[in-house]
Amino acid sequence: MSDDYDTHPVSIRKKNLNDQLIGGAVLQITGKEDGKADNMEPVQWTSEENKEHVVELRKGAYTLHEITPPAGYLPAEDIRFTVDKDGNIFIAGNKADTVEMTDIQVKSCKITIKKYESDGKTPLAGVTFKLEFLSAKYPDVSGNKNYSRLLKPGESKELTSDSNGEIVFDNLDQGEYVLSETKTSSGHMLMKDSIHISLPLEMTDEEVKQAGNIDMTKAEKFGGLNHFYELKYDISNGAVLDMPKTGDNG
Template sequence: MISIFKSLRKPVGAVILMLSIVLIPVFSGLSIQADAAEIYQAYTKSGEYPASDHLKNPIYVRPQGSNDKGDVAYCFNDHRAFPESLNSPRKTLYTKELGTAASFGELADTERVTGENLYNALIRVIYDGYPSNNSGIKERYGLTDGQFRQITQYAVWYYTDTFNMPNRDTSGNNFTQNEKDAFNDLVNSTTAIPAGTQLDIYRSQDNAYQNLLSGHFQAAPTPQPTTKEVEFSKVKAGGTELAGAQIQIFKGTQKVDEWTSTTTSKKIMLEPGQYRFHEEAAPAGFLAVTDFTFTVNTDGTVTLGTIAQGETVVAVNGKITVTDNARPAPTPTSKQIEFSKIKLGGTELAGAHIQIFNGTQKIEEWVSGTTSHMVMLEPGQYRFHEEAAPEGFLTVTDFTFTVNADGTVTLGAIVQGETVAAANGKITVTDNAKPAPQTEPKKPTPKKPKTPNTGDQSNASNYAGLILTSGMLMMLMAYRRKQSK
């Protein structure tokens, strides 16, 4: 047996050698083909952004086996599973391909548009979205990286899954108006894409997972920023910066920036093109400037459109200085009316309590003094009322008067017997004196019965005593006469 084995050893070795020569190129070819297919691993990195950014599962792709962070990627299919997390033992693998209109249409599930329209729309979303930001949307709306990245994902789904941006995220946090406006800019972008720009797409090896769209462009250099810095200075006459003006900048009908002026000028970045300056509200005491157009040139200079007559706007070296005119003082419409309260003879009469009414509203009152009284009144009809007259005088009956636009006064009806005159904006009111009370005729004083004086009383007593004595004597004489008989 051993001898047989020894006899076969050399032929077997020869066969193995021959198989090696044949198979090594085959296995090498398989390896080369695997490399050519460019297998990538995708993963999510939760917690990378704060909750306020609304982004829970940012996606990255990197070559299989690489420890690099990788490139930003976007989900192509909203209803499929996200790639596994960075620390998961399971690896989500993808095959990298060059994106085309055909492959985009194949991998999208419920696309809003098809063919070249879908391809061009997604190219623009990634070109203007995070991280490329070629149109300056992030700065225009003051977005964080996380907010901008989440909005870009919504814009991708808008086209691949007919998805509309919700009012709030899955945690119930509302999206701001700036975030919504940025989303609208992305899905309605008309940005011109440089020729030859292409996108990578990553086809999932497990159909349960999302296909991915990369933010990595091929075959086109990253364009240099084309925005220009334009400075706006809002001043009053004399050149001092004027705070409190509400300013808006429009490109066509789209508002691209707004701010309230402060004590320093404002700098913003604008693409070359024509814009409109609008002052929504001027500071107190100033007039808002009339809207005007201006053009940002490719060299950063600014060319102004037509400026309204009487307004001052200048542009020098990319700086626009807008002067607000002071608001003119309003022309007074009220008229000065003079009131003179006198007695007969023309002397000013102090102490009359006077009130002026407009309808039922009392608008002025005073007590007359030794000089006339001035009142400012708007043109219209009024009522003169004397609440109380000075001592010894009668109050005048209420009367109406009209202040005319030229400052003259027209009197209404005056009660008979009273005197009111109006001339050259002066009303003279005469108080009549109270009439003196009538004196009644003197009644005669009744005579009192005369009372006897002290002497008369003494005589009466004497007479009474004499009569009494005489009576007693007569009685005594009668008694003796009777005894003698």
């Protein structure tokens, strides 16, 4: 038989969108036990990889708050929940077995350039492109010392196309970039206009439908948008974004 003064084990799951339990998040529970005038002493801990955390709580109303997310993750919104005298957990009026908080990872991005002759078919080697990182989508995440990407805001990098006419800028932070052609091979002209690129590419379901035949295994959906983290540009006289299509190798 239980009463209002019994404590109950409440499991907290800190996970990512792939349902993997992640470590390194500093979490805190605050709230008020029923029958108490004052708020409880906050309970704080750091999540561990592949491990749930159990907190002993009495009947009452509580808030799970993320003080600091793991490096490379966005902080999650607070979760409010209650515990009844029998140890049952309720979130937004619905009974739950555990309290789950999900973090969205700021995934790295990739830009692949395929440089061609004016015929749009013959690969062109020896062409140099410069990628400039203008601004980060999530400055707080980018500023974390444990978050490592190819470029920091304000930095740039130049790469030259190989024998296949290919250049790959990998491990890119999310944000705004400008791509420009800075050096071309003998007998060729530089690409006239630079390309402004937003990473990741975000598309609504309607935009995906209108584009047609897009390989959705290349996308991650949250916040009502489809996010594409790997972009490919075919460049001859101009630039064409080559979206991954169902059945393509690219």
